[in-house]
Amino acid sequence: MANKVLVVEDEQILAQNLGNFLEAKCLEVRVANDGATAIQIAALFQPELVVLDYRLPDMEGFEVLEAIRRDRSCHCVLITGHPTSEVRDRAARLGISHILFKPFPLAELARTVIELLKVPHQGRADKQDGFVERRRVKAETFPLQLYDGSWVLGDRRQAEPPEQDADDDPLASEGNTRQP
16 A cells, blocks of 8 residues: 555654544554654655654654655655744755644645645545534534534524424424424
């Protein structure tokens, strides 16, 4: 399988979430939580792209990238919670074209990775990718919308909810009638 991605992030839950989200986009993913492990995995896995945290417990992310690139060429998406000009300048010198500042939407990471790997469209939704709205009835407004794993308050400016037909009510069944 092509489209191999190595996620290097020391926060284990975040690393696993990033890996799972990218796997859901039909990418082959490995996860490492420190620099030394990332270098070992990269030697065997040979990723085409590395999603790399800037600060790792045992070394700087740039050191990991330099070690990986000694053996092979690969793209890199840098993720960091420390958006300093020094980090941006050094990333540019190393040929890192994409930096995502934490917190970032998972859809943005996936879009960046897919663009860099030139993954063809595989039936993915363009505009609604990562967006799920849950409501019982199509006419019903729903105050919360799920976007990239985060619940976002939806538009609640509508004064009165629209009338709903008995046909649209999923809770009503043929034998039950509503009591006023």
